[in-house]
Amino acid sequence: MAQSSTQDEARLDLKLRQLIIDRNWLELREQLSDLHAPDVADLIIALPAEEEAFVFRVLPKEFAADVFSYLPPDHQEGLIESLSNEQVRTVLEGMSPDDRTRLLEEMPAEVTRRLLATLSPDELRSARALLGYPEETAGRYMSPRYVTIRPEMTAQEALDHIRRTGRSKETLNVVYIVSAAGVLLEDIRLSSLVLADPAAKVTSIDDPPLVAVHATDDREEVLKLFEKYDRVALPVTDAQGHMLGVITVDDVLDVAEQEATEDIQKLGGMEALDAPYLNVGLFSMIRKRAGWLSALFLGEMLTATAMSYFEGEIAHAVVLALFVPLIISSGGNSGSQATSLIIRSLALRELRLRDWWRVFRREIVSGVMLGSLLGFIGFIRIVLWERLHLTEYGVHYMLVALTVWVALIGVVTFGTLAGSMLPFLLRRLNFDPATSSAPFVATLVDVTGLCIYFTVALLILHGTLL
Amino acid sequence: MAQSSTQDEARLDLKLRQLIIDRNWLELREQLSDLHAPDVADLIIALPAEEEAFVFRVLPKEFAADVFSYLPPDHQEGLIESLSNEQVRTVLEGMSPDDRTRLLEEMPAEVTRRLLATLSPDELRSARALLGYPEETAGRYMSPRYVTIRPEMTAQEALDHIRRTGRSKETLNVVYIVSAAGVLLEDIRLSSLVLADPAAKVTSIDDPPLVAVHATDDREEVLKLFEKYDRVALPVTDAQGHMLGVITVDDVLDVAEQEATEDIQKLGGMEALDAPYLNVGLFSMIRKRAGWLSALFLGEMLTATAMSYFEGEIAHAVVLALFVPLIISSGGNSGSQATSLIIRSLALRELRLRDWWRVFRREIVSGVMLGSLLGFIGFIRIVLWERLHLTEYGVHYMLVALTVWVALIGVVTFGTLAGSMLPFLLRRLNFDPATSSAPFVATLVDVTGLCIYFTVALLILHGTLL
Numbered sequence: 001m002a003q004s005s006t007q008d009e010a011r012l013d014l015k016l017r018q019l020i021i022d023r024n025w026l027e028l029r030e031q032l033s034d035l036h037a038p039d040v041a042d043l044i045i046a047l048p049a050e051e052e053a054f055v056f057r058v059l060p061k062e063f064a065a066d067v068f069s070y071l072p073p074d075h076q077e078g079l080i081e082s083l084s085n086e087q088v089r090t091v092l093e094g095m096s097p098d099d100r101t102r103l104l105e106e107m108p109a110e111v112t113r114r115l116l117a118t119l120s121p122d123e124l125r126s127a128r129a130l131l132g133y134p135e136e137t138a139g140r141y142m143s144p145r146y147v148t149i150r151p152e153m154t155a156q157e158a159l160d161h162i163r164r165t166g167r168s169k170e171t172l173n174v175v176y177i178v179s180a181a182g183v184l185l186e187d188i189r190l191s192s193l194v195l196a197d198p199a200a201k202v203t204s205i206d207d208p209p210l211v212a213v214h215a216t217d218d219r220e221e222v223l224k225l226f227e228k229y230d231r232v233a234l235p236v237t238d239a240q241g242h243m244l245g246v247i248t249v250d251d252v253l254d255v256a257e258q259e260a261t262e263d264i265q266k267l268g269g270m271e272a273l274d275a276p277y278l279n280v281g282l283f284s285m286i287r288k289r290a291g292w293l294s295a296l297f298l299g300e301m302l303t304a305t306a307m308s309y310f311e312g313e314i315a316h317a318v319v320l321a322l323f324v325p326l327i328i329s330s331g332g333n334s335g336s337q338a339t340s341l342i343i344r345s346l347a348l349r350e351l352r353l354r355d356w357w358r359v360f361r362r363e364i365v366s367g368v369m370l371g372s373l374l375g376f377i378g379f380i381r382i383v384l385w386e387r388l389h390l391t392e393y394g395v396h397y398m399l400v401a402l403t404v405w406v407a408l409i410g411v412v413t414f415g416t417l418a419g420s421m422l423p424f425l426l427r428r429l430n431f432d433p434a435t436s437s438a439p440f441v442a443t444l445v446d447v448t449g450l451c452i453y454f455t456v457a458l459l460i461l462h463g464t465l466l
Numbered sequence: 467m468a469q470s471s472t473q474d475e476a477r478l479d480l481k482l483r484q485l486i487i488d489r490n491w492l493e494l495r496e497q498l499s500d501l502h503a504p505d506v507a508d509l510i511i512a513l514p515a516e517e518e519a520f521v522f523r524v525l526p527k528e529f530a531a532d533v534f535s536y537l538p539p540d541h542q543e544g545l546i547e548s549l550s551n552e553q554v555r556t557v558l559e560g561m562s563p564d565d566r567t568r569l570l571e572e573m574p575a576e577v578t579r580r581l582l583a584t585l586s587p588d589e590l591r592s593a594r595a596l597l598g599y600p601e602e603t604a605g606r607y608m609s610p611r612y613v614t615i616r617p618e619m620t621a622q623e624a625l626d627h628i629r630r631t632g633r634s635k636e637t638l639n640v641v642y643i644v645s646a647a648g649v650l651l652e653d654i655r656l657s658s659l660v661l662a663d664p665a666a667k668v669t670s671i672d673d674p675p676l677v678a679v680h681a682t683d684d685r686e687e688v689l690k691l692f693e694k695y696d697r698v699a700l701p702v703t704d705a706q707g708h709m710l711g712v713i714t715v716d717d718v719l720d721v722a723e724q725e726a727t728e729d730i731q732k733l734g735g736m737e738a739l740d741a742p743y744l745n746v747g748l749f750s751m752i753r754k755r756a757g758w759l760s761a762l763f764l765g766e767m768l769t770a771t772a773m774s775y776f777e778g779e780i781a782h783a784v785v786l787a788l789f790v791p792l793i794i795s796s797g798g799n800s801g802s803q804a805t806s807l808i809i810r811s812l813a814l815r816e817l818r819l820r821d822w823w824r825v826f827r828r829e830i831v832s833g834v835m836l837g838s839l840l841g842f843i844g845f846i847r848i849v850l851w852e853r854l855h856l857t858e859y860g861v862h863y864m865l866v867a868l869t870v871w872v873a874l875i876g877v878v879t880f881g882t883l884a885g886s887m888l889p890f891l892l893r894r895l896n897f898d899p900a901t902s903s904a905p906f907v908a909t910l911v912d913v914t915g916l917c918i919y920f921t922v923a924l925l926i927l928h929g930t931l932l
Contacts, residue, residue, distance in 0.1 A: 036675055038694045163661055172657035173639045173698065190656055191638035195629055209502055227723065228504045230716035232639065232698045249715050250696035253722060257693065260726030261810050267733065268806025269799055276816035277807060278824065286832050289803050290839055296799050297840045301847055303791035308857050314784050321780050321787040325769035325794055325912055332798070333735055333762050333908070337755050340734025341743060344727050350742035358744065366752050373756055374763045381767055391774050442799070446791055 016043060020051060029058040037063065041070035053082040065094025073106040074279050080111060089118040096170055098143040098251060101130040105140070138222050139215035141255070142236040142245030143170035148178040149202060151185055156198035162190070171248050174233045177202060184235055184243040186210050212237050215244050219255050224349065226252045263347060266434040267340055269296060269442075299443035303328075306447050310454040317465040319393050320457055323378075323404055324450070330374055330408055331415035331449035335441040338363060338419030343433050346423055356424040363420040364413065371412030375405035396464045407456040411449040418444050482509060486517055495524040503529065507536035519548040531560025539572040540745055546577060555584040562636055564609040564717060567596040571606070604688050605681035607721070608702040608711030609636035614644040615668060617651055622664035628656070637714050640699045643668060650701055650709040652676050678703050681710050685721050690815065692718045729813060732900040733806055735762060735908075765909035769794075772913050776920040783931040785859050786923055789844075789870055790916070796840055796874055797881035797915040801907040804829060804885030809899050812889055822890040829886040830879065837878030841871035862930045873922040877915040884910050 019028040032040055032055075040059070044052050044067070056079055059067060068076065068091050080088055092100060092115060104112050104127060119127060126144060133139025147166055149158045158175065166172050175193070177186040185203075192207045212235045213222050225234060226249055236245045262272040271288040273280050280288075307314070307324075314321050342359065345351040351359065382401035385391045393400050419441045423433035458466060485494040498506050498521070506525070510518050510533070522545055525533060534542065534557050546554055558566060558581060570578050570593060585593060592610060599605025613632055615624045624641070632638050641659070643652040651669075658673045678701045679688050691700060692715055702711045728738040737754040739746050746754075773780070773790075780787050808825065811817040817825065848867035851857045859866050885907045889899035924932060 034675070036677070036695060038696075159660060166657065166661050172655075172660065189638075190660065191632065194625060194638065194656065194660070195632050209500070211502070227716075227719055229502060230504075232715060249698060249719070250692075253693055253715070253719060256719060256722045256726075257814065260722075260730075261814070264726075264730060264733065264806050264810045267730065268803050270803045270807070273807070276814070277811040278816065278821065282828055282831060285828075286835055289800075289832065290836055293796075293799055293803065293836055293840065294843060297792075297796055297843055300792050300795045301844075303795070304788050304847075305857075307788040307791065311784055311788065314780075314787050318777055318781045318784075318787075321784075321790070322770050322773040322777065324787070324790055325773065325916065326763075326766050328791055328795075329766045329769070329798075329908065329912055330759075330763055332795075333759055334755075337734050337736045337759065340730050341736070341739070344730045345743040348723065348727070348742070350744065355744065362748055362751075365748060366755065369752055370756055370759055374759065377760060377763055378767075381770075391771075442795065446795055450791065 013043065013046070020047075020055065025058045028055070029060070032059060033063060037066040038070045040067045044071065045075055049078060053079060056083075057087070061090055062094050065091045069095050069099040069103070072276065072279055073103075074275075076103060077107060077111060080107075080115070085118055088115065092118060093120070093123060096143055097126060097130060097145060097245075098141055098170070098247075100127060101140055104131060105135065133215055136219045137215065138213045138217045138219065138236050138247060139244070141219060141222070141247050141251050142215065143248070144245045145170045146235070146243075146246040147172060147175040148243065149175055149188075151177050151179065151201075151203050153202050154198065155193050155196040155200050155202060155205060158188075158193050158202050159198075162193075170246055171233045174231075174235075174246075176235055176243055176246075178243050182242045184210070184212060184237050184241055187212075187235055210235075213247070214239065220259060220347075222247060223252055223255050223259065259347075263343065263434045266432070267343065267438045269293070269438055296443060299440075300446060302443070302447045303450060306450045310450070313454055313457065313466055317457075317461065319400055319465070320403075320454070324453070326378070327404070327407055327411055327453045328446045328449045331411040331445040332442050333415075334367065334370055334412045335415035335419035335445045336438055338366075338416045339423060339438050339441050342420045342423045346427060346433055353424060353428060356421065359420055359424070360417070363416050367413030367416030368409060370416065371409035374412055375408035378408055379405040394465070396461065399461055399464055403453075403457045403460045406460065407453040410452040410456065411445070414448055414452065415441070415445045418448075479509065479512070486513075486521060491524045494521070495526070498525060499529060503532040504536045506533045510537065511541055515544060519545060522549075523553070527556055528560050531557045535561050535565040535569070538742065538745055539569075540741075542569060543573060543577055546573075546581070551584055554581065558584060559586070559589060562609050563592060563596060563611060563711075564607055564636070564713075566593060567606055570597060571601065599681055602685045603681065604679045604683045604685065604702050604713060605710070607685060607688070607713050607717050608681065609714070610711045611636045612701070612709075612712040613638060613641040614709065615641055615654075617643050617645065617667075617669050619668050620664065621659050621662040621666050621668060621671060624654075624659050624668050625664075628659075636712055637699045640697075640701075640712075642701055642709055642712075644709050648708045650676070650678060650703050650707055653678075653701055676701075679713070680705065686725060686813075688713060689718055689721050689725065725813075729809065729900040732898070733809065733904045735759070735904055762909060765906075766912060768909070768913045769916060772916045776916070779920055779923065779932055783923075783927065785866055785931070786869075786920070790919070792844070793870070793873055793877055793919045794912045794915045797877040797911040798908050799881075800833065800836055800878045801881035801885035801911045802904055804832075804882045805889060805904050805907050808886045808889045812893060812899055819890060819894060822887065825886055825890070826883070829882050833879030833882030834875060836882065837875035840878055841874035844874055845871040860931070862927065865927055865930055869919075869923045869926045872926065873919040876918040876922065877911070880914055880918065881907070881911045884914075 016028065016031060044055055047055060056064060104115060107115065116124060116127065130139060147162055147169055149161055162172060162175060172190050174187050174189055176184055177188060178184055187210050188202060188205060188207045192205050196205045211225055211229045211231060213225060215236050215238055232249045234247050235243055236247060237243055265272045270292050273288060379401045382393060382397060382404060386393050386397040422441055426433045482494065482497060510521055513521060522530060570581060573581065582590060582593065596605060613628055613635055615627055628638060628641060638656050640653050640655055642650055643654060644650055653676050654668060654671060654673045658671050662671045677691055677695045677697060679691060681702050681704060698715045700713050701709055702713060703709055731738045736758050739754060845867045848859060848863060848870060852859050852863040888907055892899045
């Protein structure tokens with residue numbers, strides 16, 4: 001069983017290592033063939049680079065292609081470089097077309113050229129067709145290896161046809177009823193065919209209605225349909241309804257994870273990495289982080305400008321400066337709460353653009369209540385510290401405490417509103433809300449928060465401290 | 467096709483509305499039966515509350531149960547309240563056991579009691595058994611409706627057995643070879659059975675090796691196995707290997723989405739909402755946000771304490787106060803980049819606990835380089851503004867600019883290290899890294915950043931400004 005404990009894994013690992021050291025290729029081949037392809041891939045990843053190709057070469061042909069498709073891109077590239085053209089061809093031809101598309105799009109240009117050169121003319125045409133679809137669309141994830149049946153077949157005829165033609169297809173769990181002209185009419189589950197009266201016409205068998213996607217649909221759209229309709233595979237058609245391929249749920253599970261990772265990294269204020277942390281080169285990672293960090297820094301410089309407008313007030317009442325970090329961080333925190341909530345809801349389609357006004361009303365109430373709460377805590381803190389002689393805020397400490405309270409209501413409300421509305425605005429302007437909301441909100445709220453704070457201070461402290 | 471445009475949807479919506487107004491139940495029933503269950507659920511959600519039950523009652527029995535399982539919890543609760551006990555029983559018995567478990571765990575206690583009371587003794591026993599597993603474990607997501615075959619069967623015998631017993635099972639895409647004692651021996655895909663020689667023993671048919679989970683395994687663990695092994699269903703066993711149920715990939719896709727949403731909301735500094743934004747009551751949402759926001763606020767109060775230590779320095783050199791927001795926000799931004807990167811990598815198992823030292827070395831280099839870059843930009847900005855007479859920073863402006871540069875190297879490096887190491891620490895202490903890292907990092911970095919900044923200022927400006 002695959003859920004074997006890590007102890008078992010470690011023991012197996014040691015045993016295989018010994019076989020490699022002993023150069024016992026026959027026994028190694030035997031042992032590896034009993035494992036799952038993804039587990040063999042994990043073993044290969046853990047090996048020193050020079051041994052990877054050794055182990056890979058002992059795998060049976062078809063299994064090797066399967067294992068290869070589970071390796072991360074950097075290991076795939078390394079292997080391609082150490083294999084002969086003939087071996088590369090075998091691996092490529094054994095891979096499923098959608099995994100091959102993923103490989104071709106992930107490799108550097110010169111590797112891709114070499115790979116394409118090893119393909120047979122037929123496979124080359126098919127690979128070029130799939131690569132012709134825009135990135136992150138359904139076309140890039142589909143496999144042309146599916147089973148079609150004709151509407152006039154009976155269940156038994158369909159099963160016989162599947163038995164004859166079904167080998168090495170992407171999936172057999174669903175087969176497709178296609179007209180003579182290649183137009184997709186219906187899909188039907190293999191299980192429905194098995195359960196049906198063998199003499200029944202396939203078109204008369206009870207089965208959930210068809211759901212299909214277009215080859216140019218965005219992969220997020222495809223993900224939504226899988227989630228909504230609980231399917232294990234969806235057919236892909238062109239604009240005229242001709243069947244082009246099939247997307248299976250395992251690819252979509254990967255897409256779901258990648259989309260969430262991208263959103264989380266963007267919310268963290270950086271470009272999406274597109275690869276696991278340790279697989280990204282140090283300098284390429286620093287570059288991806290430096291861009292946004294510098295942009296944010298340039299934005300935050302406005303805080304220095306804002307502060308210098310109030311330099312006179314600070315010089316008069318240094319006590320005001322003490323609460324600057326507290327005030328702006330509260331605005332930032334309430335803004336980032338609101339932004340991450342709204343961005344995720346927009347991504348999951350729980351919220352639509354037209355809901356902005358409902359969200360606005362909810363958030364203004366939330367903002368005022370949360371701001372009042374924080375302000376109250378801040379007020380108590382200042383009064384308490386003064387009374388307990390922990391800090392000296394001067395004779396006007398009550399007015400200072402009141403300034404902090406009122407400013408926090410304003411700052412938190414502004415943070416909440418800015419954080420919740422900016423994702424809508426970005427979506428409306430056809431930007432990805434995740435890309436830039438959190439950073440924008442932080443800068444916007446910091447600068448505005450300072451202005452709110454010092455304006456409140458001027459109003460409340462005029463004639464006393466200022 | 468389900469990918470019909472929003473125009474078509476709107477037209478259909480209007481037509482159905484008209485049928486409801488005309489009280490034309492027969493035609494409505496006809497129209498609705500042609501749709502997908504999730505689409506009918508969407509239609510019902512859009513209706514005024516008092517019409518929901520009307521429409522629901524016209525649906526054919528089995529379809530009604532299917533539609534019901536696609537409704538969000540608040541609508542399910544509303545419907546249960548307006549249906550008779552008899553109708554509730556029909557719906558419950560038509561639901562698949564795993565959807566029923568989800569319903570029972572989501573409803574308020576008194577509704578759950580009423581629901582359990584309507585079940586037959588058999589169904590009640592099964593429901594209680596599933597609810598007996600801890601929340602978010604495999605047991606809560608499994609369905610006991612699967613097909614087992616015996617190891618001595620041939621492919622043809624197995625197919626005949628499936629045809630006899632396969633109706634209303636959770637999935638038929640995979641069936642399970644189980645010993646007389648109920649121990650799970652192997653799983654086999656329906657497609658492999660169809661493709662095999664009808665006379666072949668099921669145990670001799672070529673099919674990927676077994677992957678199984680324990681009923682008490684965490685749902686995240688289950689999600690990882692689905693992703694790794696590309697399955698459409700996984701069997702669930704007890705500790706002795708007896709088969710208990712099956713989990714299908716559609717449920718796991720929902721889990722993947724929920725886990726990502728929880729992580730995003732926690733990274734945004736709040737408790738996970740557990741429901742779509744607009745379905746959560748305003749005050750319950752404010753409560754979920756107020757908790758963390760107050761905790762953060764209490765933490766950030768330390769900045770006021772830190773600032774008051776340096777009150778004398780600020781009074782001497784007000785110019786120092788101007789850069790406080792810029793300095794601490796840079797630390798916060800670099801910290802939140804690092805945290806969101808590391809948390810996601812830990813969640814996806816791209817990083818393990820033992821990798822902390824590799825990460826530490828990478829992040830210290832990243833931090834110093836990013837800090838130097840930002841510091842350089844800040845230095846240029848201060849010198850430029852002074853030379854262009856945009857702001858007057860005084861005669862010692864070069865020293866002030868140098869202070870900002872050096873302080874930023876320290877603050878950004880500290881932010882990066884704190885942001886990347888805290889998730890490891892929290893994981894080591896068995897806390898969920900997502901829960902609290904981002905907020906903790908923000909507070910930690912703000913307070914420490916202030917101390918770094920003023921310490922650097924004391925060192926560089928001693929004898930001139932200070």
